[in-house]
Structure formats: C-alpha cells, structure tokens
Amino acid sequence: MLKQSLGYYSGRMDPSDQTTRAHGSVTSDPRQIRALAHPIRLALLDYLGTVEQATATECAAALEESVASCSFHLRSLAHHGYIEPGERRGREKPWRKVFDSYTQQIDPAVPGSAAAVGAMAALTVTRETDRLRAFGAHLPGMHPDDVDLNVLSTSSFYATDEELADLRATLIGLAERFAGRLRNPEARPEGARLAHLFGALTLDPAGLRPADGDDADADSADRDGADRDGADGDDGGRETEGADGADGGGAAGDEGGPTR
Numbered sequence: 324m325l326k327q328s329l330g331y332y333s334g335r336m337d338p339s340d341q342t343t344r345a346h347g348s349v350t351s352d353p354r355q356i357r358a359l360a361h362p363i364r365l366a367l368l369d370y371l372g373t374v375e376q377a378t379a380t381e382c383a384a385a386l387e388e389s390v391a392s393c394s395f396h397l398r399s400l401a402h403h404g405y406i407e408p409g410e411r412r413g414r415e416k417p418w419r420k421v422f423d424s425y426t427q428q429i430d431p432a433v434p435g436s437a438a439a440v441g442a443m444a445a446l447t448v449t450r451e452t453d454r455l456r457a458f459g460a461h462l463p464g465m466h467p468d469d470v471d472l473n474v475l476s477t478s479s480f481y482a483t484d485e486e487l488a489d490l491r492a493t494l495i496g497l498a499e500r501f502a503g504r505l506r507n508p509e510a511r512p513e514g515a516r517l518a519h520l521f522g523a524l525t526l527d528p529a530g531l532r533p534a535d536g537d538d539a540d541a542d543s544a545d546r547d548g549a550d551r552d553g554a555d556g557d558d559g560g561r562e563t564e565g566a567d568g569a570d571g572g573g574a575a576g577d578e579g580g581p582t583r
Contacts, residue, residue, distance in 0.1 A: 347424035348404070353435035356427045358403040360442050363388060363396045365450065368405060368420065372505055376409030376419035423502070451521040479527075487524070494522045 350356065359365065363386070370385050371377060377385070379394040386393065397418050400406045405425065409417035429437045455475070462470070482490065498520050504510045 347426055348422040349426045349428060351428055351430035351433045351436040351440075353433070353439035355403050356436070356439035356443055358399060359405065359425070359427075360439075360446050361396065362446070362450065363392060364400055364405075365446070367393065367396055367400060368425070371406060371418065371420045372423070374506065376417040378415050378417045381417075423506075448523075454519065455521075487526075491524055494524055497522065 359368075366386050366388075367382055370382055374381075379397055380390055382388075382397065383390040383393040397406065401408070401418065404421060406418045407421050409419040411417070427440050427443050429440050458473075504515065
C-alpha cells in the first residue's frame with residue numbers, strides 16, 4: 324500500500340526525518356521520494372504487497388515486464404529502503420516489502436520535500452486515472468448488483484481549517500479496518516473481493532495562503548534540480564542488463580552495468 328496521503332502536512336516532522344508508524348514508513352527525504360516516482364516501482368510495491376516475497380522473475384510475470392527491468396527497479400527499491408532480500412530458496416533471490424505502507428509527507432524544514440511529494444502526487448493521479456478509465460470500460464457489461472457497489476463522488480464546500488483537518492484524518496483512515504487482508508488470504512471473510520479506494524481532499528487554489536518567500540524560492544530551486552536529476556535522482560531511471568537480472572543479481576543499490 325502506498326499510503327501517500329499526498330503528504331500535505333502543515334506541521335513539522337519528527338527530527339529523525341524518517342520514522343516508523345504502525346508498521347509504515349514515513350519520509351520527507353526528496354531523494355528517497357523521487358526514487359519511488361516510477362510506474363514500474365510503484366507496480367512492484369503493489370505486487371509485493373499481495374505476496375510474502377517474490378523474485379524478479381515472478382514480479383516480471385505478474386507485471387508483464389522484462390525480467391531485467393524488474394531486477395533493476397527492485398535493486399533500486401532496496402537501495403532506498405523500500406524492500407529487502409527475502410528468504411533464499413536455493414539459487415533464487417526473492418524480495419519482500421519492509422513496511423506495509425509508505426507515506427511521503429512535506430516537511431517545511433527539508434528543502435525539496437514539497438516538490439518531490441508533488442511529483443509523486445502527479446504520478447499517483449495518473450495511475451488512478453488510468454485505472455478508473457479501465458474500470459469504466461467494464462461498466463456496460465457489469466452485473467447490476469456489482470454496479471451498485473461502486474461510487475465516484477465529487478463535492479465542493481466551505482470548511483474551517485479544523486474541519487478540514489478532521490475530514491483529512493477520516494479520509495486517511497477509511498480503509499484501515501481492512502488492513503492485513505491484501506497479503507493474508509486467511510484474514511479475508513468469505514466472499515471478500517478486491518476493491519480500490521482513491522481519495523483526494525484539496526484546497527481551492529484561490530483560497531491558499533501566500534507561501535513564505537524563502538520557502539517558495541527554495542522549493543522552486545529544488546524543482547529545477549529535480550528536473551535535471553530525473554525521476555530517480557540517483558540513477559537516472561536506467562535499466563541494467565545484469566548477468567542474472569532474473570533474481571535481482573548484485574547487491575542492493577548496485578546500479579552498475581550496461582544501460583539501455
């Protein structure tokens with residue numbers, strides 16, 4: 324689960340920068356956030372959230388991507404702390420998620436965190452838009468009882484900061500009661516089916532407070548730097564063709580080798 328919550332936290336983070344909360348990772352490190360801003364990496368985390376562990380070969384089959392590509396992106400995820408080596412099975416090298424959920428949030432004290440979270444938010448919206456379009460294609464042939472279980476809702480309203488904070492917390496916690504069912508089939512009640520929830524609570528731009536000059540300048544500079552660095556920030560999104568990319572050959576973070 325990418326428990327992104329769009330990261331628009333007005334308060335300051337814990338000084339440790341990355342903390343663990345209820346089996347989840349919370350970070351405001353722009354480099355780590357940008358490392359996740361890739362469709363294949365997000366898809367890999369999604370898949371690893373449904374299994375105990377998996378090799379690059381198994382991930383490639385599930386995602387219908389090349390083994391070499393999955394191997395590269397798995398190593399990068401491991402390098403940035405999102406996954407770790409699983410239990411070896413002979414010569415196979417499986418990977419598993421470190422945390423059940425991952426939250427990226429803005430910290431005013433960390434330059435670039437706003438730009439990085441913004442990039443992740445844009446990618447998340449794109450992925451969810453694609454998923455909703457695919458869902459819409461099934462509507463004409465969908466059983467009426469199934470149609471009644473789905474909803475797409477939009478609303479505009481006026482609310483105080485306190486009311487918005489309360490609504491935000493409610494939105495974040497909507498699916499908490501289903502935690503653990505994705506990876507553990509035994510936790511699912513009979514008849515349970517896979518469903519998706521995408522929520523967004525945003526202020527209207529016309530009502531935004533002016534940003535502090537220093538913070539705005541720093542964030543603008545970081546956006547320029549992020550554009551130069553690329554989505555990953557450390558490897559430029561290259562895919563290595565390692566000798567045995569099938570099972571994540573090489574140590575985590577090993578980004579060497581020829582590129583394509």
